[in-house]
Amino acid sequence: MFRSISSISFSGQLEDKIEAAARAGFDGIEVFREDIIGFDGPPEEIARFAEGEGIGIVSLQSLRDFEGFDGPARDAAFRRAARFLDLAKRIGAPMLIICANTDPQSNADRGQIAADLSDLAAMAAERGLRLGYEALASSAHVNTVADALDVVNRVDADNLGLVIGAVHLFAMETDPAVLAEIPPEKIFLVHLADAPTGRIDRALLAQSFRLFPGQGMMPVAALYTRLRAMGIEAPMSLEIFNDQIRSLPPSQIARDGMRAFHLVEEAHRQQSHTHSDLVAPAFIEFTGQGDEADDLAELLRAMGFARTHVAGKVELWRQGEAVIALNRMEEGLAHSIYLLQGLSVSGIGLQVDDLDQMDQRLGLFHGEDATLDGPSPYGLRVVRGPGGSVFYLAGGPIESAPGFARFEPTGEQPAGHVLRIDHCAQALQPNLFLSGLMFYRAVFNMRSEEARDVLDPHGTVHSRTLANDDGQVRLSLNSSFGAGTTTQRFLEKSGFAPWHHIAFACDDILACARALPPEDVLQVPPNYYEDLACRYDLDPALIAEMRDLNIFYDRDAGGEYFQLYTRTINGVFFEIVERRGYRGMGAVNAPVRMMAQLRVLEEQDALFLM
Amino acid sequence: MFRSISSISFSGQLEDKIEAAARAGFDGIEVFREDIIGFDGPPEEIARFAEGEGIGIVSLQSLRDFEGFDGPARDAAFRRAARFLDLAKRIGAPMLIICANTDPQSNADRGQIAADLSDLAAMAAERGLRLGYEALASSAHVNTVADALDVVNRVDADNLGLVIGAVHLFAMETDPAVLAEIPPEKIFLVHLADAPTGRIDRALLAQSFRLFPGQGMMPVAALYTRLRAMGIEAPMSLEIFNDQIRSLPPSQIARDGMRAFHLVEEAHRQQSHTHSDLVAPAFIEFTGQGDEADDLAELLRAMGFARTHVAGKVELWRQGEAVIALNRMEEGLAHSIYLLQGLSVSGIGLQVDDLDQMDQRLGLFHGEDATLDGPSPYGLRVVRGPGGSVFYLAGGPIESAPGFARFEPTGEQPAGHVLRIDHCAQALQPNLFLSGLMFYRAVFNMRSEEARDVLDPHGTVHSRTLANDDGQVRLSLNSSFGAGTTTQRFLEKSGFAPWHHIAFACDDILACARALPPEDVLQVPPNYYEDLACRYDLDPALIAEMRDLNIFYDRDAGGEYFQLYTRTINGVFFEIVERRGYRGMGAVNAPVRMMAQLRVLEEQDALFLM
Structure with missing residues (x-):
């Protein structure tokens, strides 16, 4: 498979685009006419430059509004077309892309259109060039x-x-x-791109909002599989124009593009092969020191966790299948994160069904090893994720980790209703959001839901949820342009490995809530319960109990959902949820949670200013 | 006219929303149910709080998915509706808004829908409440x-x-x-909002992308006029949900909303009244000191300007109708801008056809006087614009300014082809973009074109152009999220009164270009002319001459356009254009201009780092 990318997908200068595409492993690049303007040399040097980087020029893009004109307009169109063909030849492109005419004044007569293209094909043949004809929406x-x-x-x-x-x-x-009717050899090129939603006017959809395959909601992988099944050998080329993506450096765009390619290729292969998958969260690692770490330990104990194992300065806190590693070491990767921003989630341990396959996958998707600058406490493979986050990959629960033998049992026993880790929420800077999404889609093969906007008191938080095949590993990615949102405030002080909350699933939210000291629980505004009574036909006694215990409620087609949030330690907090068939993450309650947290923050700021 | 706004239009807490709306002069506010959650007191206190601020509660928003259900679902819907009615009563809202059911499972039978609403109306009547029924797209x-x-x-x-x-x-x-068929007394409320384009799926258009009337492209003013002509007396309420708008403080949202109201009201009145308008740019004021100011003077002289008048430390540089005031004073408003960011455009002088009418308009639209912290050199009215920009309003050319008598002629004569100021370009931080647009629409009654995105080498620049009725005063507003774009780099160092370029119209671009020393002209990448030859059927001799002189070219239905750019002084540069019937601003050339400027910047940065 010949993998190509269009120069329009990048920002910056053509030289940088060619270099980035080549280094990421693309076989070819399409050159947008406008990009030649900024090339630092005559057009003839472009092919040589690309060759030096080890990448081919696939096409010159694009001759537009060419066919279907009469009289002098037709003559002018042909003179222009001849110059485009000459330019394609000069930059060493074997093909010129022609976009079907968008001018409503042009002639619709199919015979004339064909005659014009026939004449152009003859002109191209004289120059040894091919023509790729693309119907635009x-x-x-x-x-x-x-x-x-x-x-x-x-x-x-x-x-x-x-x-x-x-x-x-x-x-x-x-x-x-309809593609089945096309002789495969008549397809000269495929432009691959995704889009966030089909609910957009067709002209807009074609012009803007484009995403890399896997970042949006369109069936790009299915299209790819169909084309491959037809046996087409034409180059596949990523053609993305998107403000958010263009704001990234060319190397990152190229890497995300290559990940997108591997993702559609993998989906294609999966029809016949098994694949590696995540199984469950193995543990969450916190880095902390002194009083702050003690404070976290106290909060964990209040939720029913017990410190079951210790190895040097690393403690395991457990309840049900949920494991929190509290890493108080004064060296190593986790400690570096501590030094940058204080107590933080410094790593997420993930159980993987097949470590060898996942290793291959990581190589394929350019997953980078994080180099530990000190001893690793668990002896697990470490992978760097979006925003500097860290993943530990385990073949099973934490007991199976090679480093687990070092841990001594303490004899302490957990006593609570927490069953497991339900989901983790990460904040990302807006320009990293799509790239982060691509990481989880490609590297861990997670599925994503359509984008969702959550109203924060001071702006809007853009959110996407991701889950593995059976929903045991769930993440939410969050980002916001507003400087005053809780998401952005958190990123300001904890911008590295920015996990802002960890949710635990339990089997009795009321018991969990009763066991927690009130000062450990986020206070819900009393009118929330007035509102709840408006929205749902709930037993007033249940509402009263939820009010007393600061429990949030939601409902979907699957069933009911109960949530409570703890107080925040250095921006990080916990959530305890009880799912009674409910499948979401309580997005409807997020604005109220953010508002309540913001009040606490503002009270603290006020105290600080006094 | 009863002016209202919905609490959904604001971010923050309900108390702040009510206060901001009241202070901006709104008569009423609609309360979104979700906003009650964050109110710091029982719902009963909301009406009292609003009354204290001098504003009424217009409605409770919104009962959804109520009508057209059967059996137990119908019973549950009525219990929910009863609680909504009770809540409306509790917050002191005289009306509950009901959005027509969006559930496709609900019954389409018009008779059943009417029966459900009839029963609800009776329940509302018992509580002394009205119901407003809204069809959603x-x-x-x-x-x-x-x-x-x-x-x-x-x-x-x-x-x-x-x-x-x-x-x-x-x-x-x-x-x-169709509105003409509605008895006016049957309209209980109007929700006013604009949208950037009609080319969006209807569900999306209704959900997102909303703008204040005047910020978008929809015929809101015509709708307003039609409703007023029908004699409706119902409240008009602004209902905007927009991420960019919500990121502003409530006071600014309320002010922009009130400006939007005055704008549609003015459009309504204009059917019978004359109105004030801008006539032309009167002058552009630069603030500068020392070598930088001398450098600017030198560049002006190179373009054919002459220093025709001097008053103390203020020089007038003139050519044709174009006037540049170079203000070297070491006190006053302009100097404050100099102290903040060095040589800058510190003010735009505008000729107005009727100063008294404009004064009334300014009062109406809350145009604020900028308080001069020192002597004003021109004796003109000063108005603060977006991003801290300053406007001097004159009843005619600068000679008519009260302060002009102080200026002594120098006897110097301009010698060049510049005719007048063609347009000015302003950069704004993304969150101020829509608010800035509203300022020009409302305060100066300028019209705006649909948004246009320009590809900068390191991101996308979002651009809108504005013009007065006859196109003599033209502005472009630009903003960008990408940190590396030329727009954002300019804002980083010149974020106050951020005008980044001034364009002059001339009658002979080739003569202008020949007269300029090559080092004063922005160098166009040579491949631009290769590209031009591809795009247009131009005389090769003309292309060669444009290449030699670094002239840009564009064409539209109106005719041809020639542009050149000068070098940049502290981020500010000039453009000289020759219009041969062309009506645009050469947006197609902006990416190349930005790229060329970025190269100069990067060379300077490289020098700086060596």
Whole structure:
């Protein structure tokens, strides 16, 4: 499979784009005409530069509004087209992309359109070039693959073929079955891209909001599989225009693009192969020192956790299947995070069903090893995630970790209703959000839900949830442009490995809540319960009990959900949930939780200022 | 006219929202149910709090998915509705808003829907409450005004009326003529909002992307005028949900909302009244000292300007109708801007056709006087604009300014082809962009074009152009989220009164360019001209001459456009344009200009680091 990317997907100068694509392992790059302007040398040097970087030039993009004109306009279109062909030749591109005419004034006559393309194909043949014809959703007359195929068939020239634009297919709601009618050799190129939602006007969908395959909600992987099954050998090229993605450095864009490729390729292979998956969270590691670490230990004990094992300065706190490692070491990776920002979640331990397969996967997706600058307490493989976060990969529960033998049992026994870790929530800077999403999609094969916006008292928090196949590992990613949101405030002081809360599942939320000292629980505004009584037909006695215990409530088609939040230690807090069939994460309650937390923060700020 | 705003339009706590709305002069506020949760006291105190602030509670928003259910679901819906009515009563709202059911499972039978609302109206009547029924674009069965009117007519209860939702009308492409069929007394409330484009899926349009009237492209003013002409007396209420707007402080949101109201009201009045307008730019004031100011003077002289008048430390540099005031004073408002960020555009002088009318307008729109902390050199009215920018308002050209008598002629004569100031470009922080747009729309009655995105080498610049009625005064507003864009880099060091370039119109760009020393001109990448030759059928001799002189070219339906840019002094630069019928601002060339400027910046940075 020839993997390509379009230069439009990057910001910066053409040289940097070519270099980044080559280093990430792309076989080829399409060159946007506008990018040639900034190239630091004559166009002839572009191919040589690319060759030096070890990457091919796939095409020149794009001749537009060419076909279907009459008289002097037709003559001018052909003169322009000749210059485009010359330019393609000069930059060493073997193919020129032609976007079907978007000018509603152009002639719709299929015969004339074919005649124009036939003449152009002859001009291209003289120069040894191929033409790739792409129907855009916004094209005036040729806006479906079937239309474009009809034109290509009428012309019947060896050097004229189709460009399949994934987003244009989605925008036109084209049945992918139509692709089966295309002779594979007539597909010269495929433009792959994803989009966040189909609920956008087709012109807008085609123009903006593009995402790498896997970042959005479109069936790109299915399209890829269909094309591969047809046996097409044409280059596949990522063509993304997106403000948020362009704000990243070219190397990161290229890496995310390559991950997107591996993701669709893996989905394709999975039809016949088994794959590695996450099984469950193995443990959560906190880094902390002194009073702050003692404070965390006290809060864990209040929730029913017991310090069951100790190895040097690392303590394991356990309840049910939930394990918290409290790492008080004064060296190593976790301690570096402590030095940067104080008590923090310094790592997430994940159980993986097949460590060897996951290792291969990590290599494939360019997962980087985090180099420990000191002894690792668990003897587990370490992977760096988004925002500097750290993952420990284990083949089973923490007892199976090679370093576990060092831990001495204390004899203490947990006593509470916590069953397991339910989910973890991470905050990311807005420009890292999509890249972080791609990490979880590609590296851990997690699925994502459609984006959701949560109203924070001082802005909006953009949120996506991710889960493994059976929903045992759940994450939420959060980001916000507003400087005053709780998410952004947290990132300001804990921007490294920024996990802001860990949720535990329990089997009796009322018992959990009763066992907790009131000062350890986030106080819910009393009117929340007035509101709850409005929204749901709930037993007033239950509402009264939830009010007394500061418990949140939600409901979905699956069932009921109960939540409580603890106080916050250096920005990090816990959540205890009881799921009675409910499948979400209580997003409807997040604004109230943020408001309540903000009040605590503002009271602390006020105290600080007094 | 009763002016209202919905609490959803603000971020923060309900108390702050009520206070901000009251202080901006709103007569009433609608209370979103979710906002009650954060109110610091029992719901009963909300009306009292609002009364203390001098503002009324208009409604409780919103009972959803109520009508059209059967059996136990219907009973539950009525129990919920009863609690909503009780809550409305408790917060002192005279009306409950009901959004037509969005549940596709609900019954479409118009008779049942009417029966449910009839029963609800009776329950509301018992409590002395009114019901406002709103068809949403996303409602399952009742999604047009005509549908909702039919329901209201079937029920025929005094306390059941319609809520007209502007954005829902636009989303459903409802012919506003349908409003004429509604008895005015049956309209209980109007929700006013604008949207950036109609090219969005209807559900999305109704949910997100909302703007204050005047910030978007929808015919809100025409809708307002039509409703007023019908004689409706119902409250008009701004209901905006927008991330960018919510990130502003409540006081600014309320002020922008009030400006939006005055804008639609003014448009309504203008059918019978004359109005004040801008005539032309009067002058541009620069603040500078020492070598930097001398450098600017030198650049002005190179462009053919002459220092025609001097008054103390203020020099007037003139050519054609273009006037630059170079203010080297070491006190006063302009000097404060100098102290903050060095040489800058410290003020824009604007000619106004009727100063008295403009004064009234300024009062109306809460235009604030900038208090000068020292002597003003021109004796003109000073108005503060977005981002701390300063406007001097003149009844005519600068010679008519009261302070002009102090200026002594120098006898120097300009010699060049510059005719006038063509446009000015301002950068704004992303969160101030919409608020800044509202300032120009409301305070100076400028029209705006649809948003346009310009690709900067390191991100995307979001741009809107504004012009007065006859296009003599033109501005562009620019903002960008990317930290590395030229726009954002400029804002980092010149964030106050952030005008980054001033364009002059000339009648002979080639002559202007030949007269300029090459080191004063921004160097265009040579491949730009390769690209130009591809795009347009231009005389190769003209292309060669443009290449030699670093001239940019564009074309639109109106004609041709030629541009050149000067070097940059402390982030500010000039542009000289020749318009041959062209109406735009050369947005297509902006990415190349930004790239060329970035290269200069990066060379300077490299020198600095060596």
